[in-house]
Amino acid sequence: MAISVLVVDDDAAFRALAVHILEGMGFCVVGEADTVQGAAATARKLRPQAALVDVVLPDGSGITLAAELAALPWGPRIVLTSSDGGAVTETSARAVGAAAFIAKQDLPDGRLGALLTGRPQAE
């Protein structure tokens, strides 16, 4: 059963790339959002099981969005990302309820799958 994922990033080209990568990994991208408000609304509507959230969003911080999404009743797994490799530390990511942080340039490396599902992905 494919896990549903919501992709949140204000760069459309990058969203396309992320979708490509996630679908290649076997995830099902159910929705995309480019703002904090949009993401919150879409998440409530589509109820994804996981979400990939860019830290820098035009109308707010991705970190606060992550906290908001992680608190939703069905407890989706939130993975924060940024083009800045060291933007968020693991500890601070977990502190807001996210599962982890991954640098954008490391997205194709495979670790993403494990983070979103919560268990090591079979290659």
Place this chain on the structure above:
Amino acid sequence: MDAAATEPAGAAAARPDRASLEPLARRSSRRLLRSWRWEWGVAGIALAAAVAALWITLRASFLSYPAWLAVQKADFIIGPVGVGLYWRHRRPDNRLGLLLIALGLVGVVYILESSTVPALFGIGLQAEAPIYVMTSVVILAFPSGRLDGRAERLLITVVAVTLLLPAPLLALASPHLGPYFSISGCRASCPPNGLAIWSVPSWMPQLLDVQGVMLVVIPVATACLIVWRFIAGTPPRRRAMAIGGPIALVFVLTQAIYRAIFLVIPSGLTETGKPVQDAIQWIFAGARSLLWYGFLFALIAAELYAGGVLRRLVRNSLPPPALRDLEQMLREPLGDPSLRLGFWRPSTLAWTAADGTPFVPPGAGQALTEVKQDGHPAAAIVHDVQLAEDPELLQAAGTVALLALENANLDTAWKKSLRELADSRARISQASDLERRRLGRDLHDGAQQRLVHAIVTLKLAQSAFKEGDGTAERLVGEGLQQTERGMAELRELAHGILPAALTHGGLRAGVDAFVERVDLPVEVNLPSARLPAEIEASAYFMIAEALTNVMKHSGASHARVTATVDDNVLQVDVRDDGAGGADPAGHGLVGMSDRVAAFGGQLTIDSPADRGTHVQARFPLSEAGALQTGLEVGRRPSADARDPSRSISG
């Protein structure tokens, strides 16, 4: 000075225009020239007359003491005229100068008493009475130049009546009129009085007796008056009389004694008394001749005293006193506890007191003296009326007041400059902080995103090669595109920080490159010579910012950039034909002004509404200009900081 000294209370003028002091050096040269012509004439006459007196008197063999008398007669002319001229020069408002000059000129007629021609001798004799009267006037008018009190005026009236009234009668009636003055006596007999045309009236001896008594009473009264004037006098008058008074006193007392002797013993003392009589006679004659020199010394002493006071005041002015403390500082040396200062404020066109409250006009017994600077009233001293007799002292006080005022103004100006400098620096560092943040954001949002995207794409491409379909090619192409876009963004960014064209090619190359990339037609006319790097950068950014403003706000169709290097100054002008009306206090232009000022330059903006905008920056190109930026905050540029080896001696 006379009128000002008795100004009544309540004469509240908005602009008091009483006697004014100007620093000596600034007396108008025209006024000086006018009086000098007149005065040179008088001096010339006096000199000629003195020579004539010497010549005629030395040859008058009928005289007892021709040599001494010659000197005395010459001195009678030159002495008063010389001292009178100097007095007039130093205290032009004081009439004593004129009185002395008049006395000297009467002395000219006195020369004729040395003539053997009876008619001339008779005329010469007539000079004695006026000289006597004038001498008394001068003695009683010293130092103020006028007869202040009723007693003085009464005494002079008595003198005039005693001597001047009978004089014509005596002249016309006595064939053998002897000179009154002591050493002008004749050896054997004097020439006959050529003016005597009537016969001697019967009451002549009684008249002469009365006159003889008066001639003792008058000097005694004069002596008493001199002493009383000293005792009851104000400090300035006492200071003057202490030096000018004693000779006059000696003269008057010896005259009284001499006359008294001859009144009691008509033929004079004999044997044992003769030497005493002679001594008195010579002291009497000597004192008369030295009379005016006493006045001269009094004048010089007043100036020296004022000089000493000024020295002390100036020394107490280091460090410079506040205007408030200045009043206190001046009261003691001037001896006037009620002294007040007023300062003219050009900003409010009104006089204010030292502590900022409105100025109170002089009260009863006070006078006001204006202190001018460059011909305009700057300060005013409200002082006791008596001080008007000591103009040198008032001048010293006025000078010090001006110094303090100048200091206060400099202080305010300096503090204001310092505040402006601090504000400007704060704005600059704020601006550079903002710049840095903007840079960081631009980097992050632009080039960094592109390159990350490129990396991800190429990584995917790596895996896609295994698949074999066209995915790999597509991904590689995408990666390349993103890398190229990233490169372009970085180039843009670098250009925004410091364009390559500017560093390599100079100001003209930099501006040309900028103009190429913008939409607006710009005419560029810049010198191709290289300038110091920081000036080129500062000028470039000023031009770039100005042109950006033109494009953003003015709606202009055309702009022109010119620059000239002239006399070690780089002047840059940016003109446009747009809407004008730029606000020089607006944030952007203030920032531009700050940045230009940071390099010692100056920005001027001329932007009349609807007539386009003209922005001009002037940068100094010399060492000094560059050094200006190193002005240290918190240290006052003062003389002793520059030259500690120069000490101020007392």
